[in-house]
Amino acid sequence: MEIEINLAEPEKRKAPQFEELAFGKIFTPHMFVMKYEADKGWHSPKIQPLSHIELHPAAIVLHYAQTVFEGLKAYYGVDGKIRFFRIWDHIARLNRSADRLCIPQVEPEFTFKAIKTLVSIDRDWIPKKKGAALYIRPLIFATQANLGLKVSCEYLFVIILSPVGAYYKEGFNPVKIYVTTEYIRACPGGTGEVKTGGNYAASLKAQDLAHKMGYTQVLWLDAKEQKYVEEVGSMNIFFYFESELVTPSLTGSILPGITRDSVLKLAPKLGIPVKERKISIDEVIESIEKGTLKECFGTGTAAVISPVGEIHYKGRSYLINEGKIGEITKMLFDYITGIQYGEKEDLFNWTVLLED
Ligand SMILES: Cc1ncc(COP(=O)(O)O)c(C=O)c1O
Structure with a gap:
């Protein structure tokens, strides 16, 4: 599947100076989205400017929490190279979580490509300081409007990125x-x-x-x-x-x-x-x-x-x-x-x- 790419305005793409980075408070200018419909499977993958998501108030995820996510990181190395840590294990766990929640699995190779393409577009947002990194949050949730408790027929797969510092205010301290x-x-x-x-x-x-x-x-x-x-x-x-x-x-x-x-x-x-x-x-x-x-x-x-x-x-x-x-x-x-x-x-x- 080809990923359609629609870039944000140039001034929105500029990374700020990262001073004190907290955890998960700021986001890069782009996101990945892909839809699932029972009769079409996963389709229409896109990278687009980060935006709110429109959901029907009866979307199954809002009521019955049919959703899964992952959390992994990309690091800016001392040699200037960007590394993902155990990305294949994170993708495999995303699929195991999806299976437990009756969510259709995603193709690992394609998911890797989606993460890579998104990170590459927002690469200037990877903090260069040791201890900081780019946190990658893939999530899949049920979007079908239906108040009956059932497995959804429609889903959205989203990937967002957040430059992060230490998770705890204590940093590497007890x-x-x-x-x-x-x-x-x-x-x-x-x-x-x-x-x-x-x-x-x-x-x-x-x-x-x-x-x-x-x-x-x-x-x-x-x-x-x-x-x-x-x-x-x-x-x-x-x-x-x-x-x-x-x-x-x-x-x-x-x-x-x-x-x-x-x-x-x-x-x-x-x-x-x-x-x-x-x-x-x-x-x-x-x-x-x-x-x-x-x-x-x-x-x-x-x-x-x-x-x-x-x-x-x-x-x-x-x-x-x-x-x-x-x-x-x-x-x-x-x-x-x-x-x-x-x-x-x-x-x-x-x-x-x-x-x-
Ligand atoms: C409940 C729970 N336990 C453990 C972990 C640590 O898992 P990992 O090392 O894969 O990040 C996490 C974080 O993902 C978690 O949410």
């Missing part, structure tokens, strides 16, 4: 997380392992509460027993107990994070043994009390690796590593960001250049 025992994020058989809006809507109440208490994000426990650690609001979680790095196994209610997978593959290469297993919140608290939990960090595309300096559980706050960044955390952060910015050897061929 964040504080709040363990909720009141709310759950996802349960077995639900949609926790895919990226769909409803998961995030359901997490807002607990997140709001955590924010009001001065915590950055919520740490979710399993839905059945409220006993095992699952993940953080938008990150997977790792604990470094004495000499072993561990992360909760994928149970079906945890998002299989691509940064999580990167740590699992990279850690052994850096001499750090790593394991996926069940981790109870009691084990975490006891290890903090005994001094055997040395480090804790979250992983995600937005923050890459985020040290956790404090955990709040059942009315008490526990400091981890005296609230400081740990050695293992720093080593993994440096290595992964090193690959993303073209400074370190890409041992697993995770990056794809915008231009070969």
Whole structure:
């Protein structure tokens, strides 16, 4: 399929000087859109000036949340080359999410071409500072006007781009997380392992509460027993107990994070043994009390690796590593960001250049 391209006015295309970049607040001047209709399939792909989208008030997505999304980044390397990080894995996850939500899948090669073309058009908007990047947000949602609960016959696939800085105001500094025992994020058989809006809507109440208490994000426990650690609001979680790095196994209610997978593959290469297993919140608290939990960090595309300096559980706050960044955390952060910015050897061929 050919992508029709309609460029924005030249003055709208000029990138501003990026000073303090927040996360997801500014957008590049172009967007990709493509329609789906049951009898035509995906059709009419376009890159056009960024604009609002017109939706019928009965659009299925607005009522029943039939929607999926992804989040990946393009980095401006130290060598002036632009790299995507694990783009094929993000596209594959978009399709797995789509399948779970009964949304028609998109052709991976074509999706790659759409992202590449869009990023290439807005390439001046990729921040050149290390730590900043171009965040790419593909999303697909149900547009058919129908108040009956059913699978939509029509969809829109949109890709927007946002130059971003650090995800947390703390930057690469320890964040504080709040363990909720009141709310759950996802349960077995639900949609926790895919990226769909409803998961995030359901997490807002607990997140709001955590924010009001001065915590950055919520740490979710399993839905059945409220006993095992699952993940953080938008990150997977790792604990470094004495000499072993561990992360909760994928149970079906945890998002299989691509940064999580990167740590699992990279850690052994850096001499750090790593394991996926069940981790109870009691084990975490006891290890903090005994001094055997040395480090804790979250992983995600937005923050890459985020040290956790404090955990709040059942009315008490526990400091981890005296609230400081740990050695293992720093080593993994440096290595992964090193690959993303073209400074370190890409041992697993995770990056794809915008231009070969
Ligand atoms: C719920 C949740 N867990 C974990 C992650 C981390 O996943 P990734 O490393 O693929 O960005 C994200 C972010 O996408 C998320 O939304």
